Amino acid sequence: MKILVTGGSGYIGSFTSKSLLDKDYEVVIADDLERGHKEVLDKRATLEQGNLLDKDFVAYLFQKHKFDGVIHFAGYISMAESTERPYMYFENNVFTAINLLDNMYRNGVNNFIFSSTAGVYGSPKYTPIPEDHPKNPENPYGESKLIVERILSWSNKIHGISFAALRYFNASGAALDGSMGEGHNPETHIIPNAIKAALKGTDFILYGEDYDTPDKTCVRDYIHVLDLAEAHILALNKLIKDKGEYFYNVGTGKGYSNKEVIEMVKMVSGIDFKVNIAGRRPGDANILVADPTRIQKELSFRPYHSSLGTIVETAWLWHKKSLNN
Ligand SMILES: NC(=O)c1ccc[n+]([C@@H]2O[C@H](COP(=O)([O-])OP(=O)(O)OC[C@H]3O[C@@H](n4cnc5c(N)ncnc54)[C@H](O)[C@@H]3O)[C@@H](O)[C@H]2O)c1
DSSP states (O other), X not given: OEEEEETTTSHHHHHHHHXXXXXXXXXXXXXXXXXXXXXXXXXXXXXXXXXXXXXXXXXXXXHHOOOSEEEEOXXXXXXXXXXXXXXXXXXXXXXXXXXXXXXXXHHTOOEEEEEEEGGGSOSOSSSSBOTTSOOOOSSHHHHHHHHHHHHHHHXXXXXXXEEEEXXXXXXXXOOTTSSSOOOOSSOOOHHHHHHHHHHHXXXXXXXXXXXXXXXXXXXXXXEEHHHHHHHHHHHHHHHHHSOSEEEEEESOSOOEEHHHHHHHHHHHHTOOOOEEEEOOOTTXXXXXXXXXXXXXXXXXXXXXXXXXXXXXXXXXHHHHHXXXX
16 A cells, blocks of 8 residues: 655654555655654655645655555644744645645545644643543644645535544653654754753753642653554544544543653753753643543553653663764
8 A cells, every 4th residue: 555654754653654565555755854854764765856835746646656654744833933923834834735635535535644632622621631621722833734624524524535633642762772763853842852951061940940830840641652553543444444534532541740750851861951941831731631431442542651751761772872873
């Protein structure tokens, strides 16, 4: 089966491409490499370099290849940046999806997996969060993902395009041998930033110590990128078997506070870096923990690599290696 993986030179896309290739799927990666890394591209994949906002480029992809499905990772991912540059986020995250869907419809491609986010829920009214929890995004990034989810429902109703919107909680971790990992620019995620503080001897900035949680710091649900990659393959198989529209939380159901994450990074690295407390970031909820019952029941999803220890150990291994290269 031939799968178009957009954003396949980015963090989650590169891991999912590798998992697909290991399972003998044919993979075409479409990425403009603006925020991705050419060196993570798997040699077994075909790279089509271009911007998915360019309608001619997207039309060319579907003329050249006969895809059985599309996994759409490409997009901008920073909540904070989206509050400064909302139009850039709406344009890139919404119009890339429309360009793909339009060409899928014209070329009879019916299976779409979408990288959505826990950010569609906003500050939750209750936790753990099930998929039918009210949606109330608190920044343009989360809103852009919710808009695409709604467009997908219309695509399913009108053109019969089946889709799974995977609402990731916190993607994290690296390859078990440290050969691939997370490299965002800008980097806003706590684990890579705490590891960088440990490696470079800089202070770590902790945003907010006045949340309504047991240790007063935010609580998040971390999902290892290898488990996340597997969730995409399970969702793809589901679409091929049972047409329709599906929404899944991809998390573990267990939360860790920012302080627990920092302690884990200090323990794994053996380095005691300084933590400076800054004010809250706008839109950061107290607790964001998934209720993963649906994906566990319907797709038999099991997050084998998502203990905080494994996540931080693999991330540490990768960051240490990449600093030495
Ligand atoms: N990382 C997380 O914790 C997280 C959480 C929730 C959702 N997501 C979603 O998962 C997806 C992948 O996230 P990631 O962490 O791998 O991001 P990433 O920034 O590492 O990868 C995104 C890739 O998309 C490419 N890209 C962006 N816009 C493009 C365009 N217009 N045309 C072609 N290529 C383009 C970039 O060059 C990059 O390689 C994103 O859609 C993100 O919103 C990520």
